[in-house]
Amino acid sequence: MPISFEPLAPAHLPLLHRWLQEGHVRAFWDDGERTADAVRAHYFRVGRDVPGFVFRVDGRAAGFIQRERVTPGHEFARWVAPEGETWGVDLLIGEADLTGRGLGAAVIQAFLAHLQAERPALRRVLIDPSPANTRAVRAYAKAGFTPLTRLRTGDGEVQLMQLDLPAP
Template sequence: MTISFERLQEEHLPLLTRWLQAPHVRAFWDDGERDEAAVRASYLEDGEEEPGFVFRVEERAAGFIQRERITEENEFWPWAAPEGETWGVDLLIGEPDLTGQGLGPAVIRAFLEALRAERPRLRRVLIDPSPANVRAVRAYARVGFVPLTALETPWGEVLLMGLDVP
């Protein structure tokens, strides 16, 4: 399976907007009633130091993944690696027919491989699915993420999971 990543660009906005409104995405990644202008403001113009990526599977646009370096200002800082860098990731599979096929673990593995190559000081990766998103929790566990804690955040309850990177 060939998985590739493209930095989010203006031309991706209609696709990302459609994905963010899909019922299977909104169930666990609810950005509210978003139109393309709101998605642009949130994902491209809002001072995003780390823009997200559209990922493709066999050349087909399939979903979105974003990353954020965990710093002392981040609420997840207490679970950061004691040395080196810690990054957080979020993933959504936008196309409904691609869910439930084991794609999530493959995408995360490919993304982490690229992140490790770019950030050699990477030591830990955090991900924070809703505990109700059982499929996502299982997918992340297949990659090697382990539960660290349950937290109440402004966007709801999350299960913070971590993966230590050798």
């Protein structure tokens, strides 16, 4: 099952907009009102420092993943690695028929291999699913993440999880 990643581009807007309307996505990734203009304004805003990517599985556009460096002042800053870089990731599987097939763990592992190749100082990855999103929590555990703590954030309660990576 080949997995590839494309930087989010304006041409992906209709796809991302459609995915963000899906019930299985909105249940755990609800950024509020999601018109095409709101999606464009959010994901393509000038100065946005959270690169996003569309991922493909066997050549089919399947979902979206984004990454963000955890720096001082970030809400997860107290959980950074003692040395090296810490990044946060979020992902959604946009196509409903691709959920429940074990793709989440495979996508995360492939994405982290790319991220670590690009950022050799990467030592810790954080992810923050809703505790109610048991599929995501299981997928991240399968990818090697371990629970850290439950937190209340601006997006509600999250299960913060970490994955420590060895130096390349």
